[in-house]
């Protein structure tokens with residue numbers, strides 16, 4: 566049974582809660598436009614206590630052939646090494662403090678023309694890196710929160726899944742100015758995401774239970 570849920574901005578708090586390590590818990594986010602992207606800003610609010618224990622998937626956009634855009638909390642051996650994103654190959658890694666129980670506002674930006682990749686944590690900007698200059702993100706895939714698909718949609722590994730809370734996942738097909746990202750961190754609702762707009766987001770959520778303004782995903 567597929568459960569489609571419309572959430573609109575009249576609902577003040579909308580958080581996805583992934584309570585347990587699981588290989589079934591996921592939410593699919595339906596984009597507003599095809600995801601052939603030569604630039605993007607992807608933001609979310611996220612909290613997890615697992616990042617010190619293992620790698621953890623934060624966002625997955627996969628086509629039949631590639632992980633087109635995956636965001637990870639990375640672990641090397643027993644040490645947290647930071648946050649990374651992958652586009653059809655090797656990652657770009659940012660050495661930042663690990664995610665914890667308190668909600669963190671995370672954004673990543675990338676632009677094909679320059680290859681500039683930047684990460685923001687709670688409005689603080691990272692150094693710039695050059696990553697996948699002239700690359701284009703391909704359309705036709707599926708965007709998943711909660712799991713890392715190793716095939717188009719499936720082959721989930723509970724030792725990589727997301728456990729914690731995610732909300733405010735918004736995406737734009739441009740690189741937003743630093744000042745705008747800092748405003749979004751501070752709670753400003755403009756500009757609306759034109760790839761994902763959390764307040765208008767359509768989800769496919771097969772194992773979800775609604776509870777107040779939270780959605781529990783098992």
Ligand SMILES: [Ca+2]
Nearest residue numbers: 713715722725
């Ligand atoms: Ca995997």
